[in-house]
Amino acid sequence: MNLQMLPSHPWFGTWLGALVVVPLALAVYRLGGLLLLRVTRSTPALHAMVGKSRSAARWALPLMALQAVWQAAPDDLRFIASVRHLNGLLLIAAATWLAVRAISGFTQGVLAQHPADVEDNLNARRIHTQANVLSRTAMTMVLVAGASLMLMTFPGARQVGASLLASAGVIGIVAGLAAKPVFSNLIAGLQIALAQPIRIDDVLVVEGEWGRVEEITGTFVVLKLWDERRLILPLTYFIEKPFQSWTRHSAQLLGSVFIYVDYGMPLAPLRTELERIVRAAPEWDGRTFVLQVTDTTERSMQLRLLATAATAPLAFDLRCRIREGMIDFMQREHPTHLPRLRIDAGQEPTP
Template sequence: MTEEMLAHPWFGTWLAALLAVPLALLVHRLGGLVLVRITRPAPALHAMVLNCKPVARVVLPLVALLLVFQAAPNDLRFIGTVRHFNGLLLIAATTWLAVKAISGFADGVLAQHPSDIADNLHARRVLTQTRVLARTAMTMVLVAGGAMMLMTFPGARQVGASLLASAGVIGIVAGLAAKPVFSNLIAGLQIALAQPIRIDDVLVVEGEWGRVEEITGTFVVLKIWDDRRLILPLTYFIEKPFQNWTRHSSQLLGAVFVYADYGMPMAPLRKEVERIVKAATEWDGRFFNLQVTDATERTMQVRVLCTAATSSLAFDLRCKVREGLIDFMQREYPQFLPRMRIESDGMHEKPLHQGAHAVRAAYPMGQLAQEGVPPR
């Protein structure tokens, strides 16, 4: 039995393979320890090495087996099939290793720029660039790996050559069909480099207020204030206009509009606005004022401007100011609330609010203009 095994044509090849695999695992073990220690000062490379270690445990033995099978005699039975199968496994494992390397490097970069801080503009810029570029690179690696695996089959090479040689019309049709894919790919690169939007940016798109929750290789997920999700293709943000409230800073200037009768004195109203704004925790201390910005035949328009650090705080501050002003006017100057009056003859000498025959209809007191939508 032993003599038959020693005389078998595959004995030397399998013996070499049995020795090569443990040797490759030993190299993986020692090399991994060395690389982990060397890359520790560089967080991105260190994260990449840690992410690649499990996959490298598969790649290195396959490389060792490839060397063994290539050194085997060509007249061995099934050696071609074994080499082909080993090559397919190696391509797949190498592709997996490249994807893990890109993913690990991206994780290492993101770990150095946490976005859960107050001033996270730079972190969100890095987050957007890293995620979009990493996903684009991983997509390209997967496509290249699949193409290399197909090219190992002679039949696939012949089919590909014949298609390239004779399928002009088919190529045009395929190009038109693949246009959205390539358009989104290019749009993704433009978004990553030019950054018209970033992760966690506050946008107004299609009349909806929301935050950028995710940017994939083909679309952007916008989380609307009421927890709905608006899905838009990447090309939308290259081809169409939209509002970005946090392009350079998250600070906003909020506007509150109320309407009052012409008899309303401005001095106590300004004093009350100052009290409300300075007492509000949402105000960032930069600026506030009150002005009469318009006058109609019935009322005057009073506008209050106030600043906040974020859009969410700006919305809450606007609501607080609006409620405070309405409450102040109701309590201290109810006679100057907006009203529509119809008076009979002979009543002109009486104060408007004391006319016995006046028919009064309520007029909206807190009409908004340019208020946006709730931030939650």
């Protein structure tokens, strides 16, 4: 094509506008990004959101500027409708990507402000649970909205959807039944985020298994069991079924140990030994310990030994330490007072 004829080409003004607005949009992206990073430096959540969104904004701003150029072009320009449609699809995809990155960055900033690797992490675990569940729900809704907007740009897709809804009622019912678990988990996720029956790092007893909440996704909960196995449960389980929570209001626990001894066992030495074991145990949190006779049978007494610990794993280790220490003490100092079956000479054993 002759260069002298180029200004008279129908697309000349439109392409010239595109060549102008793209560098301007990139300049706005760079300067605006640096300005926002500086302004939000004192707000970690917003600062992380801006930093996480920059890669998506690099594409969204030029596409937005180009869409304005295509919309300003004459409607009778050849292929302009297809260019507008293609640019619109790319712009929706970039905007969806930008929204997802912004949500992810804001969530990371919130989590960074509340580390969970501290001794008293109850509030941090509450915030981690809310932030993770709500961010995943928001990202899912953004992705669904973006996909829906992209489909709505195709007239054929709207017609197919309308005809399916109008003429295929059975398919609609089947689709509704198939989508029920998805919406149930979505609603359960919102309930867990707001009411918080469970939180990240909570200690639970579920289905007879002891474990810690390792991850809460948009559809299921990962429970890390004491032996490194993972128990996967749907979100709806924690809304519909009962379970034990050992860290609902505090991670502190009262550990118990039960021991059976003969009636001849003196209790004072046992209390002294319990005090020695507990005070020497690194797992004890210094709150309380006690030894009590909680039951009796025709052959033995039931002793309950209580001691407190800061967390569930420490309480388990403390219980084991007390149990082992008390058994060793009784075997060494009072072996004759361990539970045993007595049979008098000349009499049959009592059944």
